[in-house]
Amino acid sequence: MKVLTKNTDYAIRALLALAARKGSYLSAKSIATEHDIPYQFLRRLLQEMIRHNLIVSKEGVQGGFMMQKDPDEITVTQLIEIFQGKVQVSECMFRKQICGNRANCVLRHEIMRIESVVQSEFEKVTIGKLLRDLEAANKVNPTAATIS
Amino acid sequence: MKVLTKNTDYAIRALLALAARKGSYLSAKSIATEHDIPYQFLRRLLQEMIRHNLIVSKEGVQGGFMMQKDPDEITVTQLIEIFQGKVQVSECMFRKQICGNRANCVLRHEIMRIESVVQSEFEKVTIGKLLRDLEAANKVNPTAATIS
DNA sequence: TTAATTGATACTAATATAGTATCAGATGAG
DNA sequence: CTCATCTGATACTATATTAGTATCAATTAA
Numbered sequence: 001m002k003v004l005t006k007n008t009d010y011a012i013r014a015l016l017a018l019a020a021r022k023g024s025y026l027s028a029k030s031i032a033t034e035h036d037i038p039y040q041f042l043r044r045l046l047q048e049m050i051r052h053n054l055i056v057s058k059e060g061v062q063g064g065f066m067m068q069k070d071p072d073e074i075t076v077t078q079l080i081e082i083f084q085g086k087v088q089v090s091e092c093m094f095r096k097q098i099c100g101n102r103a104n105c106v107l108r109h110e111i112m113r114i115e116s117v118v119q120s121e122f123e124k125v126t127i128g129k130l131l132r133d134l135e136a137a138n139k140v141n142p143t144a145a146t147i148s
Numbered sequence: 149m150k151v152l153t154k155n156t157d158y159a160i161r162a163l164l165a166l167a168a169r170k171g172s173y174l175s176a177k178s179i180a181t182e183h184d185i186p187y188q189f190l191r192r193l194l195q196e197m198i199r200h201n202l203i204v205s206k207e208g209v210q211g212g213f214m215m216q217k218d219p220d221e222i223t224v225t226q227l228i229e230i231f232q233g234k235v236q237v238s239e240c241m242f243r244k245q246i247c248g249n250r251a252n253c254v255l256r257h258e259i260m261r262i263e264s265v266v267q268s269e270f271e272k273v274t275i276g277k278l279l280r281d282l283e284a285a286n287k288v289n290p291t292a293a294t295i296s
Numbered sequence: 297t298t299a300a301t302t303g304a305t306a307c308t309a310a311t312a313t314a315g316t317a318t319c320a321g322a323t324g325a326g
Numbered sequence: 327c328t329c330a331t332c333t334g335a336t337a338c339t340a341t342a343t344t345a346g347t348a349t350c351a352a353t354t355a356a
Contacts, residue, residue: 060323208354
């Protein structure tokens, strides 16, 4: 069971790069190179994040992407929802045709409890928090800390 | 993001059916019919559970499957591990070739914390517990409760 | 003897994930 | 003004995972 797919993983790294250089435009190319993310793949992720108003872009020479939303307001839960769909423990909750007894399903109760635990745990992790952790680690050992 | 795949979902239902009739053999066919699980699919799941000593089987006429392990000792975490692989939040933890900086990755810290939270939540849910919940629900309203 | 059953395994189909390619349009640098 | 550098949009391919089907041999109780 893999919780974070490459989509989400790459998106987090890209956002960390942008958050670290808040206010300036970074090109997809530079982010891709620096963080070993497939270029075209990254471009699609960035466009998706624009659609969700996490970042903005500038076209043309010297263009690129820039942080828009406050990094402390961007949670891993949100990124999972964007790139992997809403956290759901099993299908029965959302597809009535599969489970005609939603209200009485004993699995459902446990499933929903765990679902909310998972969501709230990932909500505690924001891009802002990760960035501060990263910077703190770099202070202790300037060459060691990484996000890869 | 779907946490439980059909494998695991079906396996839980089958185990609940077997736990409810502890001590007697139920055929794959009867379980499949009763719980709307594709027959051949279910058979593979049952065989896998035999290999993990959760259940035993008897071949031939009047054969079938029977609970072996104590239902209270069977956790959803175990079933996820059997059918979906060990819970892991991202690949970087297990594939060094992807992440050469395991010790210093700031994502890794959060990821491992959440991983253990998820695991322990699913560990609280055992087949025994689900069965008791199901039976309690049936007492209140004999026709309402279900595991589908 | 035979129908009902599991053991083992191979196969196909559908879906999700990962990654690549292409071309049009914008824009700053020269 | 032109051109190299960018993003926007979208189509495409490849791979892996999940879901489901089919088949045949072996076992066993009636």
